[in-house]
Amino acid sequence: DQSRVIQGTLERLQSSLVDAETGERGYLLTGKAVYLEPYISATTIYPTLLAELERLAGRDEEINEDLTQLKPLIVERMGSIQNAIERNKDQGPAAAISASDDGKRVMDQIREVTGRLRAGVAARAAVIDAQAGRRTAIAFVIAFAAASLSVMAFFILYRAVGGYHRRRDKAEHELRDTNALLQAVIQDTDDWVFIKDPNGRLLLVNPAICKAFGKSPEDLVGKTLPEYIANPDEAERIRQHDLRVLSTRQSVRTEQTITIDGVTRTQLSTKTPRFDATGNIIGLIGISTDITERKEAERALEASNERLSEMVEQRTAELTELTHYLMRVSEDEKARLAAELHDELGSVVTAIVLDAELVLKKLKATAPQLVERQQIIVDLAHQAAGLKRRIIEGLRPLLLEQFGLVTALKDYLHQWTATTGITPLQDFPDNAVALAPDAALALYRVAQESLTNIAKYARASNVRIELRQSPSTIVLTVEDDGVGISSEALGRASSHGIIGMRQRVAGFGGTLTVSAGRDNRGTRIRAELPLQGAGGTA
Structure with a gap:
């Protein structure tokens, strides 16, 4: 009978979907791929069964209409199972179980459609049976033929019912095996597995x-948090976490501490709401993993990193202080040497110049032929005096001490222009700059080092130097349009000039930045000092 074949095919189809759903749950709870075999089998079976149902339905509009609704629901359910499996791999069991729970709605719709199909087919089978009864009654007149047909009909029905019961018994047996396996996994794991009702009682x-x-299951089942967790604060925090799971209807993962017999342990707890067949929340399911050792290792690593950071900061401060000390010693030594050159060599050179000029005057009257040579000696003496002055200015700019930073920079730029042939664009304030002498010297050295680097390496055509003062800071900028400096060169330990400039500025709480110039050409050196730590008048 075609109706009974359709019913049998529907039973096989629904049985394969139940097997796939059961395998999905087993896999999500255990993570073992062996439980996916029913799902894999179902993916190959259900298209064949659907095709068989369509063939059996023929031109029956009602059955075809139900099959049209059934096919996308089955595809959607199989897709939700695949989605849950992929989430389990990428996001963990909690997210996967949440995705799996969404498939319950689809499965309920599948059961509704298949139930309607079975009811319709059963009704048709009843009609067919009624017709067969009428035919049997007519054929009963022909006694032997009617009896034979009745026996055959009974035999077919018996086999159909027997096959149904065998399939049902097989499905129930497999479900019992699956449940037994899940129980074995729950029993053997070191993680905490628990189920609670909406009131927080352990089920x-x-x-x-x-x-x-240290309690038996009977001592814990039916208890609420305050009844088995001694610390009321911990119990309240866990209760609030449970309420959040129930109110949001979503899985939540959090760390929680539980003190048992005076020992505090840290748990990573994942909880997901538990729904009934109608979608109502009937509690929650939770899995907690003890991560106490991991947290202790993290705290130990954090403490070690803090100690290391403190040591690095201490060593950095010591090295910075040493650098500043060496710079101060160097500047003091330069000042001492400049003073000696001015006092000792200066008087000698001055005497040579005066005597050479005196001799030149006398030779004009007594030995004219020696005047030219003596003029050369006078010029060399004047050059020596100029060299002496430049050396002293390089060691300790006297103009900086006497007239301030702006005047000293202008004088140095005049000398630099005479040497390089490049006339920098200058932008200086008209008033005196409010800087302490040491801070002014630091900015002077930054400008000196920057201009020296430009002359040596930049191959620049234009140079701009700017000094700006605000109520809180003073900024020196030296910029060129040359070849620039690479980031690799900036990071080299051998970049002593830049490192020295940065240390000088840092000694007064300032910052020095090196970047590309305008239109991404050349180099811009920018030194910024706070007036709070570098104030004075320069």
Whole structure:
């Protein structure tokens, strides 16, 4: 009978979907791929069964209409199972179980459609049976033929019903095996597995929880948090976490501490809401993993990093202080040397110049032929005096001490222009710059080093130097349009000039930045000092 074949095919189809759903749950709870075999089998079976149903339906509009609704629902359910499996791999069991729970709605719709199909087919089978009865009654007149047909009909029905019961018994047996396996996994894991009702009462606990609290399952089942967690603050925090899971209807993962017998342990707890067939929340399911050792290792690593950071900061401060000390010693030594050159060599050179000029005057009257040579000696003496002055200015700019930073910079730029042939664009304030002498010297050295680097390496055509003062800071900028400096060169330990400039500025709480110039050409050196730490008049 075609109706019964359709019913049998529907039973096989629904059985394969139940097997796939059961395998999905087993895989999500255990993570073992062996539970996916029913799902894999179902993916190959259900298209064949659907095609068989379409063939059996023929031109029956009602059955075809139900099959049209059934096919996308099955595809959607199989897709939700695949989605849950992929989430389990990428995001973990909690997200996967949440995705799996969404498939319950689809499965309920599948059961509704298949139920309607079975009811319709059963009705058609009843009609067919009624017709067969009428035919049997007519054929009963022909006694032997009617009896034979009745026996055959009974035999066919018996086999159909027997096949149904065998399939149902097989499905129930497989479901019992799956449940037994899930129970074995829950019983053997070291993680805490528990189920609570909406009021927070424990409905199920695994041996790991019983072992942790030193209680039997009977002592824990039916208890609320305050009844088995001694610390009321911990119990309240966990209760609030449970309420959040129930109110948001979403899985939540959080760290929580639980003190048992005076020992505080840290748990990574994942909880997901538990729904009934109608979608109402009937509690929550939770899995907690003890991560106490991991947290202790993290705290130890953090403490070690803090100690290391403190040591680095201390060493950096010591090296910075040493650098500043060496710079001060160097500047003091330069000042001492400049003073000696001015006092000792200066008087000698001055005497040579005066005597050479006196001799030149006398030679004009007594030995004219020696005047030219003596003029050369006078010029060399004047050059020596100028060299002496430049050396002294390089060691300790006297103009900086006597007239301030702006005047000293202008004088140095005049000398630099005479040497390089490049006339920098200058932008200086008209009034005196409010800087202490040491801070002014630091900015002077930055400008000196920057201009020296431009002359040596930049191959620049234009140079701009600017000094700006605000109520809180003073900024020196030296910029050129040359070849620039690479980031690799800036990071080299051998970049002593830049490192020295940065240390000088840092000694007064300032910053020095090196970047590309305008239109990404050349180099811009920018030194900024706070007036709070570098104030004075320069």
